[in-house]
Amino acid sequence: MNETSDRVLGGCRIAVLLATAAIQLGLSLTRLDDTPGKIAFAALAGVLVVAAWWVLRWKPVPWPVALAGSIVVLAASAVAIWTLPPDRLLGDADWASGLAGWHLLVLLLDRPAVAMAALVLQMTLTFVRQFGAVPTDRGEIGSVVIAGLSVLTFQAATLTLIRVVNRRAGEAAEASAERDRQAHRKALAQQREADQRSRFAGQLGATLPLLAGLADRTLDPRDEAVRQRCALAATQLRRLFAENDDVPDPLLHEVSACVDLAERRGLTVTLAVSGEAAPVPTSVRRELTGPLMTALAAARTQARVSVLRADDEIRVAAITDGEPGRTANGSGAVDVEWHALGERSWMEAKWRSRPN
Structure with missing residues (x-):
C-alpha cells in the first residue's frame, strides 16, 4: 500500500474512533441502569482506549490486539443484551446493540472481511436473544429485523465506503506517481539525447581536422601515423x-x-x-x-x-x-x-x- 493510501486509511481510523467515542459517551452513558450494563460499558470503553494507542498514531491495530479486543466487545455486547428484557431490545434502553458494531469497526477496519463477519455475529446475538426468549408475533419479529438490519447496513456501508475511498486514493496516488515517473523518464531521455548530441558534435569536431587534412592532401594516407589517427x-x-x-x-x-x-x-x-x-x-x-x-x-x-x-x-x-x-x-x-x-x-x- 502506498503512502497516500496509508494516510487516507489512517484518517478514516481516527474518524471512526472519534465517532465511536462520541456515541459511547454522548448517547450510551445516560442509558445505563444496571450493574452488568455498567461493566459491559466499562469493557467497551477500555477496548476503545487500547485501540486509540495505535489509531491516534496513524497505525492499524495489531492483529492479536484486534482479535482479543473483538472477543471482549462481543462478550460485553452479549452481557448487555442478555440482561435486558426482550421487549426492550433495539429500543431506547438497548445501547449495546448498535455501539458494539462501531467498536468492531475501530478494531477491524483494516480487515474488511473479518470486520463484516464480526458485525453479522454481533447482530445475530441480538436476534437470538429476541427470538429465543419469548414467543413473538410477526409484527414484533419484523420490527426487530428491520431495526437490526438498519444498524448493520449502516455500519457495513460505512466500512464499504472507507474501503472504496482508500482504494480510489491509492489509484489516484499511483496514477500521479506514474505521471511523475513518465516525466522523469522523459527528462532523462532528453538529457541523454542532448548529451549524445554533444558527444557526437565533440567527436565530429575532433575528426574534422583529420578529414580536412586528407581532403587538401596535407596529410598523407600512406603515412602510418595518419592511418592510426583514422x-x-x-x-x-x-x-x-x-x-x-x-x-x-x-x-x-x-x-x-x-x-x-x-x-x-x-x-x-x-x-x-x-x-x-x-x-x-x-x-x-x-x-x-x-x-x-x-x-x-x-x-x-x-x-x-x-x-x-x-x-x-x-x-x-x-x-x-x-x-x-x-x-x-x-x-x-x-x-x-x-x-x-x-x-x-x-x-x-x-x-x-x-x-x-
Missing part, C-alpha cells in the same frame, strides 16, 4: 554509436564494437570474456574503452583483448603488436597501465566498483 577516429565513432544501443551488457557491446572495427581493418583479434555482466556507469565505460581504442588503432596485425569481471573489479586488457600508447595513466575512477613486452605492448584499464 583508425582511432573511426573506432571512437563506432563505440559512440554502440553506447546508445539498448543491450543487456553495454560494456561488452562497446568492447565488441571496437573489436569489430579492428577486424574490418584486417587485424586478427581474439576476445576473451570472463565473469558475469555487471552495471557500469557510462562515464566509466568510456574510460575503460578509451585506452582499448588507442591500443587497437596502434596494432599492426593482431591483438588479444580480454574483459575480466570479478565481484568488485572490472578489467579491460589488450596485448597488441603495436607501440605502447603511454607508460601509465590514472584518469578519474579508472587506472590504466601500458607496458612494452618485447615487440608487443600490453594495456590494462581497471575499475573498482567498491574502492578501498
Whole structure:
C-alpha cells in the first residue's frame, strides 16, 4: 500500500474512533441502569482506549490486539443484551446493540472481511436473544429485523465506503506517481539525447581536422601515423554509436564494437570474456574503452583483448603488436597501465566498483 493510501486509511481510523467515542459517551452513558450494563460499558470503553494507542498514531491495530479486543466487545455486547428484557431490545434502553458494531469497526477496519463477519455475529446475538426468549408475533419479529438490519447496513456501508475511498486514493496516488515517473523518464531521455548530441558534435569536431587534412592532401594516407589517427577516429565513432544501443551488457557491446572495427581493418583479434555482466556507469565505460581504442588503432596485425569481471573489479586488457600508447595513466575512477613486452605492448584499464 502506498503512502497516500496509508494516510487516507489512517484518517478514516481516527474518524471512526472519534465517532465511536462520541456515541459511547454522548448517547450510551445516560442509558445505563444496571450493574452488568455498567461493566459491559466499562469493557467497551477500555477496548476503545487500547485501540486509540495505535489509531491516534496513524497505525492499524495489531492483529492479536484486534482479535482479543473483538472477543471482549462481543462478550460485553452479549452481557448487555442478555440482561435486558426482550421487549426492550433495539429500543431506547438497548445501547449495546448498535455501539458494539462501531467498536468492531475501530478494531477491524483494516480487515474488511473479518470486520463484516464480526458485525453479522454481533447482530445475530441480538436476534437470538429476541427470538429465543419469548414467543413473538410477526409484527414484533419484523420490527426487530428491520431495526437490526438498519444498524448493520449502516455500519457495513460505512466500512464499504472507507474501503472504496482508500482504494480510489491509492489509484489516484499511483496514477500521479506514474505521471511523475513518465516525466522523469522523459527528462532523462532528453538529457541523454542532448548529451549524445554533444558527444557526437565533440567527436565530429575532433575528426574534422583529420578529414580536412586528407581532403587538401596535407596529410598523407600512406603515412602510418595518419592511418592510426583514422583508425582511432573511426573506432571512437563506432563505440559512440554502440553506447546508445539498448543491450543487456553495454560494456561488452562497446568492447565488441571496437573489436569489430579492428577486424574490418584486417587485424586478427581474439576476445576473451570472463565473469558475469555487471552495471557500469557510462562515464566509466568510456574510460575503460578509451585506452582499448588507442591500443587497437596502434596494432599492426593482431591483438588479444580480454574483459575480466570479478565481484568488485572490472578489467579491460589488450596485448597488441603495436607501440605502447603511454607508460601509465590514472584518469578519474579508472587506472590504466601500458607496458612494452618485447615487440608487443600490453594495456590494462581497471575499475573498482567498491574502492578501498
